[in-house]
Amino acid sequence: MSNWKDLKDNPRLKNIYETRLQILRLIREFFWSQNFVEAETPVAVRFPGQEPYLNPVAVDFLDPLKTSYRLYLRTSPEFALKKLLATGIEKIFEIGKCFRNEESFGGTHNTEFTMIEWYRAPGTYKEIMDDTENLFKYVGEKIGKNKLKYRDQEIDLSGQWERSSVKELWQKYICVNLDDYLEIQPMRKLVLDLGFTVDEKDEYEDLFYKIFLNKIENNLGKDVPIFVYDYPASLCSLSRKCENDERYAQRFEVYVGGLELANAFGELTDFKLQQENLQKDKELRERLGRPTWAVDPSFIAALESGIKPAGGIALGVDRMVLLFTGARDINEVIFQSVADQLEN
Amino acid sequence: MASTSDVRKGVVIKHQNELYVVVEFQHINPGKGSAFVRTRMKHLGTGKVIEITYKTSETIDIVNVQFQNMQYLYKSGDNYAFMDMNSYEQIEMDGDLVGDEGKYLKEGLGVVVGLYEERPVSLQIPKKIQYTVVEAPPAVKGDSASGNVTKEIKLDNGLTIQAPIFIKEGEEVLVNTETGEYSARA
Structure with missing residues (x-):
C-alpha cells in the first residue's frame, strides 16, 4: 500500500518512498559521475522485443483523421538504447517506466515498473558485473545501509559478491553436468527423474526453468548477492556466444535472497545472427499463439552500421528499493501501484 | 486435477502424496519459459513450509476443501x-x-x-479489521516537532500497534492485517 493517505499516516511507508526518491537520485549521480549519457527513449514503440514469453501492453494511437496505429508499451528500452550506441555514444543509461502484461499486481511484480538499463560500448559483461556491484555499494554507503533485506533474510552488501556459472550451479544443486542436458530430450528425462511433470508442449526453456526455479533459484544470493552467468545459448537471443564454449552465451542474472534483480548480456552485435535469433523468437511466439510483430528493422540496421563490442544490463529499480528498504512487497515501494489504484 | 489458475490461498494441494495448504502464492511471468505460479505451502501434519513452483502447463492435485x-x-x-x-x-x-x-x-x-x-x-481473515482503541497515551505538545509522529496504542482484543499521534482512546480504527499496521480511522 502506498497511496497519499498511507504515506501521510504511516512513517514507515513515507520513509520507504523518500528512500526510493533518494535512490533514484543516487543512481543518476553514480552514472553521471562516470560520464554516462542519460538517455530518454520512447515508452510506446512500434516494434517491441521478441522475448517469446513476455506480454507487451498494446496501445492504439489515433491521428487527427482517426486512423489507428498499433504500438506497444516497451517491456525494456533495449533496442532504442542499442540504436543510440550505433550513433557513437560509448556509455549510456536510461531510467524509465516499462510494462509487462499478465503479471501479478503485487508481490514482486507491478505491470508498470521502473527499470534502469545501462550499456558500455566498448564493454564486456564482466565490466557490467563490476558496475552493478559498485552501484549497490555506492547507494548503500550514501544511504547508510550495508545490508539488504528480503523477506526474513539479511544479505551482506559490504563484501565481495559471489560469481557462479549456470553450469557450476547445476553441478552444485542438481549434481549433473549441464553440458549433457543442452538438448530437449535429455532435459525432459531429467525433469521427470527429479519428480516433476512434463507436458509434450514444453519447450527446452520451460524444462530448464522447472528445475532452475524449484531447485536452484531459492538458494541464490542468501548471504551475499550473486551473479549467475553463462546460460545455455538457446536461452539467450540477444547475447553473444561464450568465446571458450559456444554452447553457452554471455548472459548473467543477479540474485539477492532468491530474488532476481537484473538480466545482462555480452551484447550480440552481429546483425545477421541477431536477425536470425529474433526471427526464431518470433516464430516461437507464433507457435505459442501469442501476438507477433516484425523484427524491428531499424534495430537490425543500427547493428549493421556497426556497434563496438558491448555489455549491457536491465535492472529492476523497484526491487532494488525493496531490498534497500526491507519493504514487505513491491506495492510498498511504488506510489499508487496498480493494486493500490484498483483498491482505492 | 486442477490447473495453476485454481491455486488460491487456503486450498489444499496433494504434493508427492503429502497434503499441504497454500499460505501464499503468486502468478509470475518473468520470461523464464511459460508463466508459473510460485506457492508457499504448509504441511498439514508437520506445519513445515515449502516453496514449490508450478508451470502453467502442469496439472495440480488440489483436494476438495x-x-x-x-x-x-x-x-x-x-x-x-x-x-x-x-x-x-x-x-x-x-x-x-x-x-x-x-x-x-x-x-x-x-x-x-x-x-x-x-x-x-x-x-x-478480512484484509482490514475494525477495532476499538482501549489505550492511547495522549499526544504531548512538541511530539511532531521532535519527530514522534506515531505512538503505541492498544486495541480491544489486546493487540498493540503503532498509530498516528492524533488517535484517541475510544475511537474505532482499521488495521491492515497484511502488514499489522494502522490503516485509517473507521
Whole structure:
C-alpha cells in the first residue's frame, strides 16, 4: 500500500518512498559521475522485443483523421538504447517506466515498473558485473545501509559478491553436468527423474526453468548477492556466444535472497545472427499463439552500421528499493501501484 | 486435477502424496519459459513450509476443501474456536495452522475457514479489521516537532500497534492485517 493517505499516516511507508526518491537520485549521480549519457527513449514503440514469453501492453494511437496505429508499451528500452550506441555514444543509461502484461499486481511484480538499463560500448559483461556491484555499494554507503533485506533474510552488501556459472550451479544443486542436458530430450528425462511433470508442449526453456526455479533459484544470493552467468545459448537471443564454449552465451542474472534483480548480456552485435535469433523468437511466439510483430528493422540496421563490442544490463529499480528498504512487497515501494489504484 | 489458475490461498494441494495448504502464492511471468505460479505451502501434519513452483502447463492435485463462513469465538489453549454460521456447530482449529493471524482475531469476527474432511485447515481473515482503541497515551505538545509522529496504542482484543499521534482512546480504527499496521480511522 502506498497511496497519499498511507504515506501521510504511516512513517514507515513515507520513509520507504523518500528512500526510493533518494535512490533514484543516487543512481543518476553514480552514472553521471562516470560520464554516462542519460538517455530518454520512447515508452510506446512500434516494434517491441521478441522475448517469446513476455506480454507487451498494446496501445492504439489515433491521428487527427482517426486512423489507428498499433504500438506497444516497451517491456525494456533495449533496442532504442542499442540504436543510440550505433550513433557513437560509448556509455549510456536510461531510467524509465516499462510494462509487462499478465503479471501479478503485487508481490514482486507491478505491470508498470521502473527499470534502469545501462550499456558500455566498448564493454564486456564482466565490466557490467563490476558496475552493478559498485552501484549497490555506492547507494548503500550514501544511504547508510550495508545490508539488504528480503523477506526474513539479511544479505551482506559490504563484501565481495559471489560469481557462479549456470553450469557450476547445476553441478552444485542438481549434481549433473549441464553440458549433457543442452538438448530437449535429455532435459525432459531429467525433469521427470527429479519428480516433476512434463507436458509434450514444453519447450527446452520451460524444462530448464522447472528445475532452475524449484531447485536452484531459492538458494541464490542468501548471504551475499550473486551473479549467475553463462546460460545455455538457446536461452539467450540477444547475447553473444561464450568465446571458450559456444554452447553457452554471455548472459548473467543477479540474485539477492532468491530474488532476481537484473538480466545482462555480452551484447550480440552481429546483425545477421541477431536477425536470425529474433526471427526464431518470433516464430516461437507464433507457435505459442501469442501476438507477433516484425523484427524491428531499424534495430537490425543500427547493428549493421556497426556497434563496438558491448555489455549491457536491465535492472529492476523497484526491487532494488525493496531490498534497500526491507519493504514487505513491491506495492510498498511504488506510489499508487496498480493494486493500490484498483483498491482505492 | 486442477490447473495453476485454481491455486488460491487456503486450498489444499496433494504434493508427492503429502497434503499441504497454500499460505501464499503468486502468478509470475518473468520470461523464464511459460508463466508459473510460485506457492508457499504448509504441511498439514508437520506445519513445515515449502516453496514449490508450478508451470502453467502442469496439472495440480488440489483436494476438495469446503470453505465456510464462521465466527471467531475464543482461544482455547493453543487452539482457536469458531462457530459455523450455517449449522451453529463449533469447531476448533490448530494454533499452528492459524499461525500469526491469530493475533488479529476478536470475538464475533467473521472469517472463512477451509475444511478438509471436516478438519479446519485454513483461515482467511478480512484484509482490514475494525477495532476499538482501549489505550492511547495522549499526544504531548512538541511530539511532531521532535519527530514522534506515531505512538503505541492498544486495541480491544489486546493487540498493540503503532498509530498516528492524533488517535484517541475510544475511537474505532482499521488495521491492515497484511502488514499489522494502522490503516485509517473507521
